[in-house]
Amino acid sequence: MLGLTGAPGAGKSTLATGLIREWRGQGKRVAAIAVDPSSPFSGGAILGDRIRMMEHHADEGVFIRSMANRGRLGGVAAATSDMTLLCEAAGFDVVLVETVGVGQAEVDVARVVGVTAVVVVPGMGDAVQALKAGILEAASVLVVNKCDYAGAADFVGSLRGEFPATPLVETTASAGRGIRELADVLEQRKQEGAGRAQLWRWRMREMLLEQLAEGISEARLQEAAELVAGGGGDPYRIVDEWVGSLRG
Ligand SMILES: Nc1nc2c(ncn2[C@@H]2O[C@H](COP(=O)(O)OP(=O)(O)OP(=O)(O)O)[C@@H](O)[C@H]2O)c(=O)[nH]1
Ligand SMILES: [Mg+2]
Incomplete structure (x- = not known):
């Protein structure tokens, strides 16, 4: 399972569409789940994602769904966990989860998915602060999207300096650039089993908590x-x- 997270408009859905195309080319079946923890009523965003991923809508090797918050923060992670488990059981080779933002809810979702790509855009100083403040702890791969923007090279250089141990991929999703490399790096991280044990513990913890709460009539x-x-x-x-x- 792979997570794709980042600020609104960073290009997550465009990247997802490109990645799906790449994986389909390799004959893999793909499930893509868009989670919006910040807004339970984000009809617009959900519709937007559906339309943007329309090129895959008639492909039976691709399953695309959107999920909104279920009223509590942990709920996003728990519901996403259930959904990804279902998709895996249904035989999808890749399960991709898109979340908006760089807050605690995204960190929680990242724990559920195991391998996470954090998408940032040149000039996004705020996002870099958020990365420093902790989300990168959960990140497996850094993606600098919109590398067609001015100043992209400098931005990439400073990020490499800040986070020397994290793999970094440069993409221009709207032009399909860097997608294959990103797919390769994600696959590599997955093979390394990044976060497997941690992921399992997190799932079990969520399940226990849920059972406990349901035990009270x-x-x-x-x-x-x-x-x-x-x-x-x-x-x-x-x-x-x-x-x-x-x-x-
Ligand atoms: N210039 C440029 N624009 C891009 C690139 N990638 C995506 N975009 C554009 O950025 C806008 C937002 O892209 P999305 O893929 O919807 O971004 P997102 O992160 O999924 O957005 P939310 O789901 O709303 O948070 C769209 O107009 C894309 O066409 C890129 O590499 N370069
Ligand atoms: Mg999106």
């Missing part, structure tokens, strides 16, 4: 909420009673 939850809201109960004590054996 709606009636009990409602009863306790009314008690606490009415001033007749201490929420900490109630939770302590429920999960007492798990303390410490």
Whole structure:
């Protein structure tokens, strides 16, 4: 599973379209999932992605879906994890997950997918700050897209200086440049098994948490909420009673 993350408009969907074309050329079946953690109502963006990836819509070797936030941050990662597992079980050779932004939700999604490409654009100083602040910890590959922009070479040079240990690929997705190299580097990272054990632990942790939350009946939850809201109960004590054996 591969993740593609980066700021709005960085060119993730254009890169995804190019990568899908490349993988299809190699005879691979591809699932592409676009996740939008920031906005639960991003009908526009979802529609945009669908239209942009239209060249693949009639290809039965390609599965494209969009997913919105399910109301909580961890939910994106958990739902994405389920979806990627399903796609793998269904026999897709590559599962690509596109997320917008460089925040915590993207880091979570990156943990789920294992190998992540972070897409940045020349001149995006903010993104570089975000990279320094931690997202690169989860990143396997840096992609500088829009290398047709002025100042691209300088930007690439400074990034290589900042992150000497991270593979960096230069692309101009709109012209199809650098796509094959990116596909090769992603494949290589995948082969290296980057983040496999970590990925598995994360999935299991999410699953356990979900099961734990589902173990409490709606009636009990409602009863306790009314008690606490009415001033007749201490929420900490109630939770302590429920999960007492798990303390410490
Ligand atoms: N000049 C230039 N434009 C590009 C390049 N790659 C993509 N674009 C353009 O950038 C715009 C945004 O591209 P998208 O692929 O939709 O970007 P995105 O990161 O998926 O955007 P969101 O999903 O909205 O966050 C489109 O108009 C693309 O045609 C590139 O290499 N050079
Ligand atoms: Mg997009």
